[in-house]
Amino acid sequence: MTQAMAIKLPRLQNDLLELFRIGYDAESKGVFRMGFTEADMQARDWLIRKFEQEGFHARMDSAGNIIGSMPGQHSGPVVAIGSHIDSVPAGGMFDGSLGVLAGLECMRTVRDHGLHCQYPLEVYAFAEEEGRFGGMMGVQAIAGELTPQWLETAHDANHMLLRDEMTRAGLNALEALNARVDPKHFRAFLELHIEQGPVLERIKKPVGVVDAISGVYKWLVRLIGKANHAGTAPMDMRSDAFMGLADFAHEIPRIIDEDGTDKSRLTIGWVKLKPGYAHTVPGEAEFTLVGRDTDPQVMHDLADSCRRVLSAIARKHNLMFEFEQMSWLAPQAMSDEVIQAFCRQAEALQLDYEVMPSGAGHDAQYMAKITPTGLIFIPSIGGVSHAPDEWTHWQDVEIGANLLLHTALDFARQSF
Ligand SMILES: [Zn+2]
CATH class of the missing domain: 3.30.70.360 (Alpha-Beta Plaits)
Structure with missing residues (x-):
């Protein structure tokens, strides 16, 4: 019975707290992990080690994305889960990090239960999602949406060039073009994110299934x-x-x-x-x-x-x-197939969910251009995000991660 299978919340909690300490500033009580800064790169190293400690393979691609993977019985296509681990200045604990670390927890849960998925699972921590350089650079690289000209000229608000910052981080801006992934590599992409708005809290539902990103x-x-x-x-x-x-x-x-x-x-x-x-x-x-x-x-x-x-x-x-x-930037609909899978699994888990739009941009909007993609939300207390007092109840974190797990397994079509 897959319904009985569940993630272990304390492990996920521990990972979120550990990652929050990288780039944490005691004065503002927020995290400073803007794309390609020292703290951001430190977090990327931490994440690779985390996957490896758990026995999974992990690597950084030429755009700075971290990809942790778990093989399936077939070599592909892969079911991908992910989000980002960079932050805005004085950001909170959950924005982005949740979707990545919940992915890692899904892999651990599959491993603990000795499940052998038909298809591989991959967890993506995309680079530079928060738009320090005016885009969603990491996921755009994977979706083949970057141009050499943009990579050469993109700069942040302080006129620091992306290419110089990437060099400092040990990367090469133009090589980010090589991070492009053939869409055939993917079966589906799933993202779990905090809502960053007040709707779910107001209607008292633990989960939102996003139908389109504004x-x-x-x-x-x-x-x-x-x-x-x-x-x-x-x-x-x-x-x-x-x-x-x-x-x-x-x-x-x-x-x-x-x-x-x-x-x-x-x-x-x-x-x-x-x-x-x-x-x-x-x-x-x-x-x-x-x-x-x-x-x-x-x-x-x-x-x-x-x-x-x-x-x-x-x-x-x-x-x-x-x-x-x-x-x-044009609106992006999520895949009906993935929306239905999320809704089906939410019903199986007896979760009250809301189908809703996303007013904020997310990595999912670029993955949707290359593979069936879905995005789910869990409530943000007071609708607060991009701020140190961003918070989400732990029981909602658990609910979101379990819905992510079961939907990923639905696509990976596990066999025993
Ligand atoms: Zn985010």
Whole structure:
């Protein structure tokens, strides 16, 4: 009976706590393992040793991804599990690490039960998922989505070049192109991740099965008016760029009502007023606008609507309007086959689950381009993530890891 089989939570807990200590900062109580930093590479070495101590084979590929493997009766295709172990600055314990270490725990559980899977299991700890260099570099390498030009020029917010940071870490940026894996290598890819949002906690369900990952676009918008003396310029003779921005911010709920869905998000996260002086009417408002949805058509509709509304507001306030599209990442549906497998196993384990979208990006969105891929969530307390107080109840960790285990076995079609 596979239902009786379960992971051992204390082992997984211990691994999560041990990994959290690598790059941990006592002052902020967060972890600093940004891609290709010393702490990140130390964590990668730790992980290889961890697999080896358990008797599994592990290696680092040319993109810095760590791959632990367990053979099956056939040489392939492999059932892959994974996530990332890099972090944002002052990150939490679970983001990414959970999906990797739960994969390791799945392998240990299979080994302890003496199961011989038909197909090999592989656990991936992808490199640089958090986008220090503006992408998901490790998984993009595996999916064949990197270009030499990007590898040569990508840099972080402090203008450190990816290629220099990789050299420092003992890697070669251009060789990351060789990390590409033939899609035929894979049978399926499964990722377990914390939700990083408040939905599961609110509806009191322990598991979310993701049906699609939101796409996201980022604009840099400029409303240009005329800077003027805040005392002498009459209210009806101003070209106040901030007034335009404020009007637009108020239009966001209506734009979503008319052209979006309950999965749409529009966010103005960064604003700069010029000249930015208390006694001067703002002559320019520069701001970012980030839009998200899980449906490509809805994303286009939202973008069109934002453009129309911004034009109208600019006319009304006597402003000029221009914008630059910094990025456009299309939404990514998860595989029906894997969604159904997760749901089937959740029912067998008598888990109450929710089929839901993911508003955040994950490694799964690139694996989905090359193999049937699925993503499951467990609740984040208070919806908090990318922060030191990110937390998830241990019983939910156990539930998520067990669902991952049984679904992986479903694909590996174990025989006794
Ligand atoms: Zn993550």
